[in-house]
Amino acid sequence: MSNINLDITTRKEYPIEVGKGLGNTVSAWLGEHYSTDSVFVVIDENVNNLHRERLEKWCQPQFKHVYYIEIPEGERSKSIQQWKEVADEILSIGVERSTPLMAVGGGVTGDLGGFVASTVLRGLPLIHVPTTLLAMVDSSIGGKTGINHNTGKNLIGAFYQPDAVFADVHFLDTLDDKEWVTGIAEILKYGAIRNPDLFKDFESLVNKSFTANEQWVSVIAESAGIKADIVQEDALESGIRAYLNFGHTFGHALEKVAGYGTITHGEAVFVGMLAACNFSAQLGHSVDITPFKSFLPLYQRQMSPLPDDVDELIEAMKSDKKVKNNMLRLVLLNSWASPYVHDCTDYSALREAWEFAL
Ligand code: NAD
Ligand code: ZN
Structure with a gap:
């Protein structure tokens, strides 16, 4: 042979x-x-x-x-x-x-x-x-x-x-405002998992009406560069590419429970990131949510009422296709720019994270 x-x-x-x-x-x-x-x-x-x-x-x-x-x-x-x-x-x-x-x-x-x-x-x-x-x-x-x-x-x-x-x-x-806000959630995600400086550049941009000026060129280039770096290191999605799911396990559950089309992907991911930050803080990691708070009005401005049945949301998280052996895997933060994958066993902390974010 x-x-x-x-x-x-x-x-x-x-x-x-x-x-x-x-x-x-x-x-x-x-x-x-x-x-x-x-x-x-x-x-x-x-x-x-x-x-x-x-x-x-x-x-x-x-x-x-x-x-x-x-x-x-x-x-x-x-x-x-x-x-x-x-x-x-x-x-x-x-x-x-x-x-x-x-x-x-x-x-x-x-x-x-x-x-x-x-x-x-x-x-x-x-x-x-x-x-x-x-x-x-x-x-x-x-x-x-x-x-x-x-x-x-x-x-x-x-x-x-x-x-x-x-x-x-x-x-x-x-582009409609709704679509801008969807993209902004992903940019905030890159800020959280790789470069919190993005939050600073960004605050002044998103508080005005959205116009695609030179400042946006650099924010988009920085964000695209972060995604490219991460997928380059992990082209077939076995390891660190999972960090790109920050906020998404929560977000997907929210999209599912609210009903697709009721809430946009960006809104759901934004709320999901708030929940993930809170969960991280509950585990004693130093994640101060302040940088995210300034973006809250942007989301509240558009958001339709959120579902409030936390049990249903947790069930929806468990049915995510990325759940293996019934173990909920969440991307959390040790600190800003330091993500890790956490196997979730503490459902009361999970519940609290949801209650904080909703
Ligand atoms: P989309 O492609 O549906 O576009 C959103 C809306 O914007 C559409 O109505 C479209 O007609 C309109 N539009 C597009 N460009 C416009 C422009 N310049 N001016 C005015 N209107 C414009 O949605 P999206 O948010 O761009 O993408 C969502 C899709 O991307 C989902 O299917 C999701 O699964 C997929 N996705 C894929 C990856 C990947 O890695 N391949 C990652 C994230 C999301
Ligand atoms: Zn996304």
Whole structure:
């Protein structure tokens, strides 16, 4: 019997550009990297209505044929049916393995477009153009792509890295406040687990109306860099990538109990982070919640009434797909910027953390 060792690395280096007005950079990069005469642009319907002209300027100089494939906005597009429609369209137009696919939109478009790219012809070159704050700082980085199944979210998918990510804050000019607030929760998460200085830069920004100025470019670049660092160290999610779940085990339970759509992901994660900070403090860790408090008005301003049945919330936490052997694993903080994974056995502390946050 022979023994073959294959060292298949999942690592791939790619640029993540964040800026205001990236048109020339993107066009030049596309010209340098691809020699096909066509490109597929999988694009969210709202983004297509609002920003089509920008995309045309980016792509037209480099490609003879730019095929726009519009997908309906919203989570429902992360479906097997929508995957099929996009794949059908690409295959009927005609595609080569070197034809790039650009996914332009929020996390929904990135996840669906990325999954199409990973499967058609066993993999097309993928470029992410995130257009929501959440997509810029979170979903476009790290290579997770996928769709939902009727038994649960993100159950079908692949780890598939893009060739590049281009985050142009001009897209954010048209973003709803609700979507800004969702992205802000993820940025606060990066502050908590890696760089509490982010809170300072941030306070003045979020108290005004949201405008995508240069200050945002640096906050987004810093946040995207933190996510990139963490996933680089743990591309297949076996260890420290779990820290990115800070606030999320609580948050997912809240989303589930409140009913999806009643509360946004960002609101739920914000409340979840408050609970996780309180739990950490109960264990004697020095986590002073003050930096988070200044963001409270931002969330209270929008938030619909929260569920208050703590037992139901704890049950929902136990049914999270990340729970193993009935052990609730929570990301807590030793202090700011020092996260760790805690196996939760003390349900009265958990209850108290919920009561504090709600
Ligand atoms: P989304 O893609 O649904 O976008 C939110 C809304 O904003 C949509 O109505 C969209 O049409 C609109 N929109 C997008 N860009 C706009 C713009 N520039 N101007 C105006 N409107 C715009 O939601 P999202 O919050 O970006 O992403 C959520 C999804 O991301 C979820 O499906 C989640 O599972 C996924 N996600 C994936 C990862 C990952 O690692 N792959 C990480 C986090 C979240
Ligand atoms: Zn999140």
